[in-house]
Amino acid sequence: MPLNRRQLLTLLGVGAGTLATAELWPAPAAAVDVIPVSQPFTLPPLPYAYNALEPYIDERTMRFHHDKHHQAYVDNLNAAIAQHPELSGKGVEDLLRHLNDLPASVRTTVRNNGGGHLNHTLFWESMGPRVGGEPTGAIAVALVKNFGSFAAFQQQFNEAGAKRFGSGWVWLVRTPEGKLAVISTPNQDSPIMEGLFPILGNDVWEHAYYLSYQNRRGDYLKAWWNLVNWPVINQRLEGAI
Template structure:
């Protein structure tokens, strides 16, 4: 078969597209969800996509509207859809919360375990993420979480430094967390990909998403700048509720 230049370019483009699509699917972070697919994720299946508790632009200038829209409507929606597709194979799992699934990963059937880990973690982590941010947020913590932070780290400034450092040093994609450990004390940790501290027997009180999709449109490769700006969005009332629930 003799290929002319035009046919060669068409075939080459098709091959590159197929390889790229395969790489995106393998990453577990497929953002090709359309608006109609988002609606499906919201309205069907055992797990639901929670609505944002504020408008897309409510966290500007710290997090831009376009990032919020893509992050919620595509990334989070895809995690919900993939999780529902996985557990549809095992009706006995539909009575469990995503927290129960993540705490007991060894009880999840082997053939869907990785899917549940990635997408169940993505669903749980992001559901928390939207709630612990708020318009006109930020400032220093108050209430019991402030006491816990001061006891564990000495002061808020030191906690913030360690938290940002952990987020900056997370290689590749992942999260940085303030967790309550099994001994009741709080600490800072980071996890890879969409892993949750729940998988290690720890309770995530608050966490920041350091995947590039969370900040790249506005901050490009300046993750440290994103981490600094994020503190201006925090909802300390909600974080205090999570701290109380972790006891």
């Protein structure tokens, strides 16, 4: 059963007071309820058309990335959970947060595929057509407070993404101390595994950009800012707080 906005915030560890505030937020036009609570996990539909992110991300890349790569993570995660009925009903965030408590036989599979499922779900929601540019609202204030300026944050984020060796992700996260930080993670590791709350993430696996940018990861990182859906990011920041 897919989560509504209240359940999604609960899954990510938001308190009741924040949930009450969340009811006052206007829902973004492209928002969808996507992270399932119980098995089988399902592939969330894109909240926009496959070609909606052009010219920055092409339709063919989106079809392969969403329909093939993300679907494979969902299928592999379901297959792993099916081996252990005691894990049925646990959300993907809960599985990743308590990864070391999982049976050793499926721990790596859940790490890779549960992470891939959660990371991509957040990724699709973080983008949209006719958005991008400089942030507004609470996230704009928070970036200035933590990094000095949006430009300084953007440069640090792009550099972290460019320096991630091989495949992985670059993230803006909120720490348990309430600070914002830029990190990168290998493969499909989620910041949740480190006790961090993901606010914004960009996929730097080659399959996310290679058809249009080939080996020019830096060009992809710069172009990607034209797609960031700041209203959604503001909601995620409020949820983290």
